[in-house]
Amino acid sequence: AVVYRKIPDEYPLPGEHLVVESKELDENLNENELITRNLYFSLDPYLRNRMKPSKGFKADYTSRYEIGKTIDNYSVGEVIASKNPKYPVGAVVVGFLGLEEYTRVPANQSLKIIEGARESKLPLSYHVGALGMPGITAYGSLLDIGQPKAGETIYVSAASGAVGQLVGQIAKRLGLRVIGSAGSDEKVEFLLKDLKFDAAFNHKKGSILESLRAAAPEGIDIYYENVGGEALDAALEVLKHHGRIIVSGMITSYNSNAPYGYKNLINIVSKRLKIEGFISDDFSAETQTKFENDVSSWLLNRVIVFKEDVTVGLENAPEAFLGLYQGKNFGKAVVKIADL
Numbered sequence: 001a002v003v004y005r006k007i008p009d010e011y012p013l014p015g016e017h018l019v020v021e022s023k024e025l026d027e028n029l030n031e032n033e034l035i036t037r038n039l040y041f042s043l044d045p046y047l048r049n050r051m052k053p054s055k056g057f058k059a060d061y062t063s064r065y066e067i068g069k070t071i072d073n074y075s076v077g078e079v080i081a082s083k084n085p086k087y088p089v090g091a092v093v094v095g096f097l098g099l100e101e102y103t104r105v106p107a108n109q110s111l112k113i114i115e116g117a118r119e120s121k122l123p124l125s126y127h128v129g130a131l132g133m134p135g136i137t138a139y140g141s142l143l144d145i146g147q148p149k150a151g152e153t154i155y156v157s158a159a160s161g162a163v164g165q166l167v168g169q170i171a172k173r174l175g176l177r178v179i180g181s182a183g184s185d186e187k188v189e190f191l192l193k194d195l196k197f198d199a200a201f202n203h204k205k206g207s208i209l210e211s212l213r214a215a216a217p218e219g220i221d222i223y224y225e226n227v228g229g230e231a232l233d234a235a236l237e238v239l240k241h242h243g244r245i246i247v248s249g250m251i252t253s254y255n256s257n258a259p260y261g262y263k264n265l266i267n268i269v270s271k272r273l274k275i276e277g278f279i280s281d282d283f284s285a286e287t288q289t290k291f292e293n294d295v296s297s298w299l300l301n302r303v304i305v306f307k308e309d310v311t312v313g314l315e316n317a318p319e320a321f322l323g324l325y326q327g328k329n330f331g332k333a334v335v336k337i338a339d340l
């Protein structure tokens, strides 16, 4: 199991803040409890926020990890013992499970059964990626908040990541001109060649403002915000009047308390910009159903692609988690714990 041992000041370090340990599994189940054998665990940037001291933390929308406990998150697992009639042995489920080989799931916890999991043509790991939390994040926020229209231009930061690659491809389908930024030339090539973005640049080379201006000489209508800092300041400068900013996250701030010296915030006023943040479970049941139908059929028909970065083995998970904040993941970061 990967156990949370210490609150990080900056980066979450393997062996210090997250430690791989052996634990005993108590197999004596009470009524409605069950045990899963865990297959895939999702590594998401927001998990760093679950390692912050709770008091006074400005983004308190998520519970904190407890020191000494296994960390948990969206996962796929197989039920191997059950005293809960809703989840029979053999069911493949998606929900909150531990980053560990086996999880004893409490009686009151809900999971979702993945119907047809054993015959599925799509990888099971997609249930914590394109078909899971990052998927609804991209789909729901772009459509509901962004109100995108054909012919408009959108800029997506962290564009080769879990959320960004979906936002960009959905925007292309809707007839937008799509610009992406990512942290390596290889990622930029992926955006242009595989995802068919109209323009893309490496945010680590030169100034983001200059690269964005060159990619969008007439300005952008929508900025899809994943990173904050220099990218947001550049977008504020290049956005057109009445432009929109969809704020998904600001990963540049997750491991640092140092304030960023924004220069262009006043443009929100002068350009009459709209900025809206959200959390992935904000969207209506109707949007959720449309998302599941649309994204699964687009993936099955290869209308869109979804790149994953799969780390094999629990013992490698802490390093892969740290890698999220160093741009080491290329695609949706997932830990593979076992095969079905």
Ligand code: NDP
Residues within 6 Å of the ligand: 044, 045, 046, 133, 134, 137, 158, 159, 160, 161, 162, 163, 164, 181, 182, 183, 184, 187, 226, 227, 247, 248, 249, 250, 251, 252, 278, 279, 280, 281, 324, 325, 326, 327, 328, 329, 330, 331, 332, 333
């Ligand atoms: P990604 O798969 O995009 O992985 C994170 C990427 O962020 C890295 O690969 C890296 O890409 C980039 N990055 C990391 N550190 C920095 C940095 N200091 N400066 C610039 N870029 C950096 O993650 P997700 O797609 O899962 O998440 C993207 C964003 O969406 C995050 O901010 C996350 O918190 C947010 N989010 C919000 C949700 C919500 O409910 N509001 C739900 C899900 C995600 P590169 O190499 O290209 O720089």
